Amino acid sequence: MNQRFIVTKEHRRFTEFANAVRRGHTIGLCFGPAGVGKTLSARRYARWDQTHDLLTDWGPRTEDDANVYAALAKSRTVLYTPSVLTTPRTLQEELHEVVTRTNICIEQHLHPVGQGPIVTSRKRHFENYVQLIIVDESERLRATALELLRDRYDRDNIALILIGMPGLEKQFSHYPQFYSRVGFAHQYRPLGNDELLFVLQRHWVTLGKTLDPADFTDAQAIAAIARITRGNFRLLERLFPQVERILKINELDTITDDVIEAAASTLVIGVT
Structure with missing residues (x-):
């Protein structure tokens, strides 16, 4: 990788x-x-x-x-x-x-x-x-x-x-x-809220998008990711290839909390 x-x-x-x-x-x-x-x-x-x-x-x-x-x-x-x-x-x-x-x-x-x-x-x-x-x-x-x-x-x-x-x-x-x-x-601790936001901004850019925490849809997606990953960096890295796949399959342009949930459902997620 x-x-x-x-x-x-x-x-x-x-x-x-x-x-x-x-x-x-x-x-x-x-x-x-x-x-x-x-x-x-x-x-x-x-x-x-x-x-x-x-x-x-x-x-x-x-x-x-x-x-x-x-x-x-x-x-x-x-x-x-x-x-x-x-x-x-x-x-x-x-x-x-x-x-x-x-x-x-x-x-x-x-x-x-x-x-x-x-x-x-x-x-x-x-x-x-x-x-x-x-x-x-x-x-x-x-x-x-x-x-x-x-x-x-x-x-x-x-x-x-x-x-x-x-x-x-x-x-x-x-x-x-x-x-x-x-x-x-x-x-070595999991990502804090500020760091999580920083990392997510990088992932949004990789997918050709801009993350705006003030936007309600983006805020919901951020909250879903924080709840699912709990700041676990490896889980976050595993999640986003699935997010990209869900967007392509469904021909979607926006990363929503539903997209995050669908991506997470394809992963085996243990206790983090």
Whole structure:
């Protein structure tokens, strides 16, 4: 999904939080309900949509890769998402691989050595340029995995952010050696009324329309969206393709509360 990223207040708050964790070389916890935008903000901060493919499909270089090197050199951040069945050994190996590859790319940006394939060599030492590791879906981690992360944090002085659902901070409080190193905790909240209106204006423009909160029909549509989504960013993003579909099928020009209700009826909406 190649939608333009919408910079909300919550994303700015996440950026400030991540910068503080990174500058302080500490551990931060970010928690919030599913769908509010935690992962989107983390990917944006780490420039992961731009860099992920190169770091995953490690092979011959192209001229376009210079842009990826520059992005990694600017973010100095690695984003890692453990699978449900990730073992501590797998976590250790996968993190080592992505951090090593990121360091190689940053070195390529700072000290270009020409084109051609880059091969990791055990004989060559790369400086540790990575300053922050963000772990998404971190409630999947167990005690041994947390100890591995703590050990990396202690040895390499790389800041760490763990992202998860509400209650994450309570879950990790059961591991005092890890929890004592936590410097910041950040709650990622759903969209407030002003932010919701800002995001909706962008969606109206995308559909070639203008949103006027003072117009009764638009006000009803806004109220319906607020009631249905409760400020959940992911649900909002899922709703509008259906709104567009309803408008086309019925040859309608105006987004009304009936259109919103019809669009919402096609979605599986859980508790937000």
